[in-house]
Amino acid sequence: MKLKDLAEHLQLSQTTVSRALNGYPEVAEETRRRIVEAARRFGYTPNAAARRLATGRTGSVAILFPAERNLLVDPHFSDFLAGLAEKFGEADMDLSLKATRKTEELDTYRHLATMGRVDGFIVSSPRSHDERLSLLAGLNMPFAVHGRSQDGLDFPYFDIDNEGAFRQATELLLDLGHERIALLNGIRELNFAQAREEGFRLALAGRGLSADPELIFNGPMVEEMGYRQTCHLIDRPAPPTAVLAASVLLAFGAYRAARDRGLTIGRDISIIAHDDGLPFLKAETLEPPLAATVSSIRNGGYRLAEILLGRIAGKPASELQEVAPVDLVFRPSVGSARK
Amino acid sequence: MKLKDLAEHLQLSQTTVSRALNGYPEVAEETRRRIVEAARRFGYTPNAAARRLATGRTGSVAILFPAERNLLVDPHFSDFLAGLAEKFGEADMDLSLKATRKTEELDTYRHLATMGRVDGFIVSSPRSHDERLSLLAGLNMPFAVHGRSQDGLDFPYFDIDNEGAFRQATELLLDLGHERIALLNGIRELNFAQAREEGFRLALAGRGLSADPELIFNGPMVEEMGYRQTCHLIDRPAPPTAVLAASVLLAFGAYRAARDRGLTIGRDISIIAHDDGLPFLKAETLEPPLAATVSSIRNGGYRLAEILLGRIAGKPASELQEVAPVDLVFRPSVGSARK
DNA sequence: CCCTTCTCCCAAAGCGCTTTGGAGAAAGCA
DNA sequence: TGCTTTCTCCAAAGCGCTTTGGGAGAAGGG
Numbered sequence: 001m002k003l004k005d006l007a008e009h010l011q012l013s014q015t016t017v018s019r020a021l022n023g024y025p026e027v028a029e030e031t032r033r034r035i036v037e038a039a040r041r042f043g044y045t046p047n048a049a050a051r052r053l054a055t056g057r058t059g060s061v062a063i064l065f066p067a068e069r070n071l072l073v074d075p076h077f078s079d080f081l082a083g084l085a086e087k088f089g090e091a092d093m094d095l096s097l098k099a100t101r102k103t104e105e106l107d108t109y110r111h112l113a114t115m116g117r118v119d120g121f122i123v124s125s126p127r128s129h130d131e132r133l134s135l136l137a138g139l140n141m142p143f144a145v146h147g148r149s150q151d152g153l154d155f156p157y158f159d160i161d162n163e164g165a166f167r168q169a170t171e172l173l174l175d176l177g178h179e180r181i182a183l184l185n186g187i188r189e190l191n192f193a194q195a196r197e198e199g200f201r202l203a204l205a206g207r208g209l210s211a212d213p214e215l216i217f218n219g220p221m222v223e224e225m226g227y228r229q230t231c232h233l234i235d236r237p238a239p240p241t242a243v244l245a246a247s248v249l250l251a252f253g254a255y256r257a258a259r260d261r262g263l264t265i266g267r268d269i270s271i272i273a274h275d276d277g278l279p280f281l282k283a284e285t286l287e288p289p290l291a292a293t294v295s296s297i298r299n300g301g302y303r304l305a306e307i308l309l310g311r312i313a314g315k316p317a318s319e320l321q322e323v324a325p326v327d328l329v330f331r332p333s334v335g336s337a338r339k
Numbered sequence: 340m341k342l343k344d345l346a347e348h349l350q351l352s353q354t355t356v357s358r359a360l361n362g363y364p365e366v367a368e369e370t371r372r373r374i375v376e377a378a379r380r381f382g383y384t385p386n387a388a389a390r391r392l393a394t395g396r397t398g399s400v401a402i403l404f405p406a407e408r409n410l411l412v413d414p415h416f417s418d419f420l421a422g423l424a425e426k427f428g429e430a431d432m433d434l435s436l437k438a439t440r441k442t443e444e445l446d447t448y449r450h451l452a453t454m455g456r457v458d459g460f461i462v463s464s465p466r467s468h469d470e471r472l473s474l475l476a477g478l479n480m481p482f483a484v485h486g487r488s489q490d491g492l493d494f495p496y497f498d499i500d501n502e503g504a505f506r507q508a509t510e511l512l513l514d515l516g517h518e519r520i521a522l523l524n525g526i527r528e529l530n531f532a533q534a535r536e537e538g539f540r541l542a543l544a545g546r547g548l549s550a551d552p553e554l555i556f557n558g559p560m561v562e563e564m565g566y567r568q569t570c571h572l573i574d575r576p577a578p579p580t581a582v583l584a585a586s587v588l589l590a591f592g593a594y595r596a597a598r599d600r601g602l603t604i605g606r607d608i609s610i611i612a613h614d615d616g617l618p619f620l621k622a623e624t625l626e627p628p629l630a631a632t633v634s635s636i637r638n639g640g641y642r643l644a645e646i647l648l649g650r651i652a653g654k655p656a657s658e659l660q661e662v663a664p665v666d667l668v669f670r671p672s673v674g675s676a677r678k
Numbered sequence: 679c680c681c682t683t684c685t686c687c688c689a690a691a692g693c694g695c696t697t698t699g700g701a702g703a704a705a706g707c708a
Numbered sequence: 709t710g711c712t713t714t715c716t717c718c719a720a721a722g723c724g725c726t727t728t729g730g731g732a733g734a735a736g737g738g
Contacts, residue, residue: 002724002725003724003725003726004724004725012687012688013687013688013689014688014689014724014725014726015687015688015689015690015726015727016686016687016688018725018726018727019687019726019727022726026685026686026687027685027686027687028685028686028687031686031687043453045450045453045454046454046724046725047392047454047455047723047724047725048397048454048455048456049388049391049392049395049397049455049723049724049725050392050693050723050724050725050726051724051725051726052388052391052392052693052725053386053388053389053391053392053693053694053695053723053724053725053726054692054693054724054725054726054727055693055725055726055727056388056693058387058388059456060399060433060435062433065424067421067424067425067428070417070418070421070618070637072417072418072420072421072424073414073417073418073421073617073618073619075412075414078409078411078412078417079409079411079412081411081436082406082409082411082412082438085404085406085411085436085437085438086406086438089406089437089438089439094399094401094433094435094437094456095435095436095437096399096433096434096435096436097420097424097434097435097436098424098428098433098434099421099424099425099428100428111384114382114384115384115385115386115387116386116387116388117387117398117433222619224619278412279409279412280412280561280563298409341694341695342694342695342696343694343695351717351718352717352718352719353694353695353696353718353719354696354697354698354717354718354719354720355716355717355718357695357696357697358696358697358717361696365715365716365717366715366716366717367715367716367717370716370717385694385695386693386694386695388693388694388695389693389694389695389696389723390694390695390696391695391723392693392694392695392696392723392724392725393694393695393696393697393722393723394695394696394697394723395723679738680737680738681736681737681738682735682736682737682738683734683735683736683737684733684734684735684736685732685733685734685735686731686732686733686734687730687731687732687733688729688730688731688732689728689729689730689731690727690728690729691726691727691728691729692725692726692727692728693723693724693725693726693727694723695722695723696721696722696723697720697721697722697723698719698720698721698722699718699719699720699721700717700718700719701716701717701718701719702715702716702717702718703714703715703716703717704713704714704715704716705712705713705714705715706711706712706713706714707710707711707712707713708709708710708711708712
């Protein structure tokens with residue numbers, strides 16, 4: 001059943017039926033009721049392709065990820081994706097997932113954009129200077145970024161206060177008397193890792209200290225990484241008294257390392273992490289409970305979806321930039337530095 | 340730049356240009372060359388919405404997942420998804436991801452189908468009797484199932500030989516003298532878990548043994564689960580001498596439990612698992628290396644995507660049913676039963 | 679009572695592509 | 709040479725919806 005049939009059956013024009021169904025004001029309430037009722041009875045649903053062609057809106061957005069490094073197995077990314085999927089689902093928009101080789105990444109953006117296959121893009125894991133942003137801006141394609149970038153562009157984004165979070169966490173450790181603090185961080189190229197390191201450095205500088213490059217590690221945020229680096233750290237001549245980790249996954253590895261080495265967490269070594277709220281690995285249920293700066297990454301996906309929708313609806317970028325504050329939750333995995 | 344402009348510029352009709360670009364035979368090679376060249380020069384790309392409307396094909400497929408139980412954080416699912424995304428990307432099809440509440444699941448399928456928003460669906464985690472299959476069959480919507488189902492329907496699917504794999508693995512353990520064998524399995528409702536249990540039972544029955552219900556566990560396939568159940572098992576009065584796990588994640592937990600209890604894996608307790616080839620957790624690099632039945636789940640996604648594409652292209656279901664054999668790889672995590 | 683302003687609805691023009699049904703020219707056949 | 713095929717290409721009809729530009733009649737204003 002198509003619009004034409006429905007209109008004929010109601011003895012009305014397609015125009016009126018279309019307007020009634022789309023909630024335009026220029027149709028009498030009584031008529032609208034009749035139309036809506038008939039549409040329901042006949043199970044009429046507008047054809048998506050026709051609507052797309054007529055309106056120029058596709059009702060879908062895309063997110064690309066590198067095919068070789070399978071981001072999907074990174075639970076941080078998956079959880080973020082779940083937040084996106086939830087919001088876009090609510091808005092009845094399609095979220096399409098694209099695996100693409102690094103070398104073809106920009107072409108894929110361009111391809112999808114010029115074919116008019118999407119209304120916008122979600123850009124994740126921005127690097128400090130990211131070609132994708134200028135490309136999309138140049139194509140005049142709406143996009144929203146998870147995180148920020150140093151490019152001078154004015155674009156919509158959602159980010160958490162990574163710098164502030166790590167500054168606070170570091171200050172907490174400093175207040176507890178720690179001076180040799182290690183940082184287990186994400187991959188250096190990614191913007192959020194840089195912000196976190198910056199917060200770490202700022203806190204140290206505030207006390208007249210400077211970061212020891214030997215205590216800073218960058219790498220993938222997986223358990224194994226946390227384990228290995230912490231083992232190294234503990235085995236040093238002057239091991240750090242505290243570890244600041246960029247993910248609960250890293251902290252989890254650090255826990256394992258501390259146990260292996262017979263250290264009591266919270267007493268012999270303090271551990272604090274950033275907690276993205278991954279559902280299967282809760283900071284509060286670790287033993288001992290893990291102190292953390294918390295901010296749900298899934299919720300971030302949800303918010304970022306709202307932001308992209310706002311952008312597509314025409315809001316200016318300046319109104320679509322959000323930096324969520326991060327709470328610091330104290331738990332027994334941190335204690336005062338042993339003298 | 341649209342088709343019309345291009346045609347006018349070339350002094351040809353839209354028909355000819357369209358045909359040339361889509362590889363139809365009724366256009367002279369020389370003309371085609373000119374057209375293709377001009378299209379490239381002007382950067383012409385056909386508009387997706389218009390093409391969709393004209394052809395009736397949307398160029399996109401969808402996969403739904405339950406919003407409450409976030410399947411995305413399950414690495415088995417994510418890796419499967421990566422395989423799908425890869426193949427659909429190669430075919431230049433959109434793969435759209437939909438979070439949906441369980442109660443609205445069927446409606447969402449219907450909604451997307453009747454609006455003509457997708458050409459087909461990927462159905463994952465089928466239950467033994469699954470309403471989704473009959474709904475989609477009734478809507479006359481192409482779909483492809485990851486796994487099988489007991490419904491009498493004839494539909495395209497990709498599955499691995501779960502029953503055979505677990506029969507083989509169990510037989511291996513039996514050959515090594517094990518008689519008290521525990522099974523750590525996935526959630527009971529899911530078809531693959533049933534097939535695995537069936538294989539397990541068949542192998543036992545082949546030796547005149549029957550499965551001890553107290554040694555069979557169903558649950559989510561996560562590390563924690565493997566750990567907890569294995570602890571219970573080891574603490575029993577007559578602990579099993581071998582454990583058969585449905586995932587490397589479960590086996591990983593079993594390893595941890597065995598170590599905690601001071602057991603040597605491969606000597607005091609044998610462990611064997613099904614290995615989906617998750618990239619971050621390799622059976623061969625565990626200590627000791629884990630014996631396993633192997634079959635890449637990512638590859639399964641890739642194959643299933645091919646199958647759905649075949650279905651959309653009109654192939655009959657009977658030609659699109661694949662059961663991949665599973666290899667059994669012997670490694671030191673299994674040894675003969677201690678007398 | 680006439681004129682303006684709403685209110686409610688309509689006809690028709692796109693949106694940009696594919697595809698049907700020919701038609702003219704060139705080539706093959708007798 | 710006359711006639712049938714085969715090659716190439718074209719005009720135009722959709723695909724099913726939204727939206728523009730009115731228009732008729734009712735309501736309100738002076």
